[in-house]
Amino acid sequence: MSDFTETSSSSANTGNIRIDPTGFVKLGAQLPALANTLAQAVNELNLSLSETQQRTLLLYLDQLLLWNKAYNLTAITDPEEALIKHIIDCLTIITHLPSGSLLDIGTGAGMPAVIIAICQPERQCTALDSNQKKIRFIKQISSELGLNNMQPIASRIEAHEASYDVVTSRAFASLIDFVEVAQPRLADNGYLCAMKGKAPSDEELQALDNDWHIKTIKLKVPRLHDSRHLIELSYKNV
Numbered sequence: 011m012s013d014f015t016e017t018s019s020s021s022a023n024t025g026n027i028r029i030d031p032t033g034f035v036k037l038g039a040q041l042p043a044l045a046n047t048l049a050q051a052v053n054e055l056n057l058s059l060s061e062t063q064q065r066t067l068l069l070y071l072d073q074l075l076l077w078n079k080a081y082n083l084t085a086i087t088d089p090e091e092a093l094i095k096h097i098i099d100c101l102t103i104i105t106h107l108p109s110g111s112l113l114d115i116g117t118g119a120g121m122p123a124v125i126i127a128i129c130q131p132e133r134q135c136t137a138l139d140s141n142q143k144k145i146r147f148i149k150q151i152s153s154e155l156g157l158n159n160m161q162p163i164a165s166r167i168e169a170h171e172a173s174y175d176v177v178t179s180r181a182f183a184s185l186i187d188f189v190e191v192a193q194p195r196l197a198d199n200g201y202l203c204a205m206k207g208k209a210p211s212d213e214e215l216q217a218l219d220n221d222w223h224i225k226t227i228k229l230k231v232p233r234l235h236d237s238r239h240l241i242e243l244s245y246k247n248v
Contacts, residue, residue, distance in 0.1 A: 029065050036075040037068065040089050044068060047090065051098045051232040056105065059129060066128050066155050067097055073151050074119055081147045083119040094233045100125035100180070100205075102229040103240050108201045110175025113138060115167050115182065115192055120148045122180055122205065127152070127160040137162045138170060173197040180205040185214045185241060189222070202243040209239045221246060 027049040031041055045068060052059050059067075071093055074083055086092045100122035107126070111134045114123035123137035137148050137160065148162040163170065168191065175197050182188040188204050196202060202222075209226050218224060222243040229238040 027061060027064060029061075029068060033069060034072045037072050037089055041068070044071075044089060044093055047093060047233065048097065051101065054232045055101055057101060057129065063128055067125065068093075069155060070120075070124055070128065070151060071097055073154070077147055077150075081119070081143045083144065083147060094231070096121055097125060099231050099234065099238065101129070102231050102238065103178075103203065103205060104129050106227055106240050106242070107178075107203060108176055108242075109133070110197075110200070112136065112176040112178060113170075113172070113174040113192075113195055115177060115179045115188070115195075117148070117162075118144055118180075120144075120151070120162075122178060124148065124151065124157070124160065126178075127157045128155070131157075131159055133159060135160050136172070136174065138165060138167060140164065140166045167191045167195065170195065173200075175200045176203060177201075178203045178205070181207070185210050186217055189218060189243065196245075198245075200244070202241075204241040204243075206239045206241055207237050209237075210241055218243065 027045050029041060029045040034041055037044055048064055048067060052064065075089060075092060078084055084092065086095055103122060112126060113136045115138055117123045117137040117139045120137050123135050126133065127135040139145055142164045145162045145164040152160040152162060173195055177192040177196055179188050182204060185204055189202060192202050215224060223246055225242040227240040227242065229240055231238050
């Protein structure tokens, strides 16, 4: 344990954190550096995450990389790159999400659904994907991490019937396509929240403007220089 940075009132402000290595398989010697990178990002994003929650996020990353080949979960295999481009990338939306039950469409390996469930245990999260193998992974990891607020469902969105206060997606084909398939699953006074790289085009915004209030939030992902945006849509009052 001597290799880990001790947590103190002063070090907590700089993002340093100590994570017990028990249970980690893939992160190995990189765990201390990854834990500090995550803690610094949490600090930059003004998130109130306990050491236990941060450890859970790293355990999720560890299992993601461990089971990657078996379940074809991600093209990113480097732990630091996966931490930044997957875990921290998803963390940037946490403070912007409206409250209430959440459905994540096309969740893949569980991003952002699993990340949200870890950070907001009071929120009921449903992870939806038609890929059976990826949903099996989410079921397995949710059980191992004790995510009682996570419900993984293997289904196409068109065959799913429940309604939710918030519907999310990450890197969905297009904003217009996302709105088309997500809108039937949205509760009254609910919000659609689409994670995108580039901001929507004028054409996309104009096509949706008659029916939706649209808010484009520019995101700053710590340690990532690529463009990121969260597009929030809510019904216009009739």
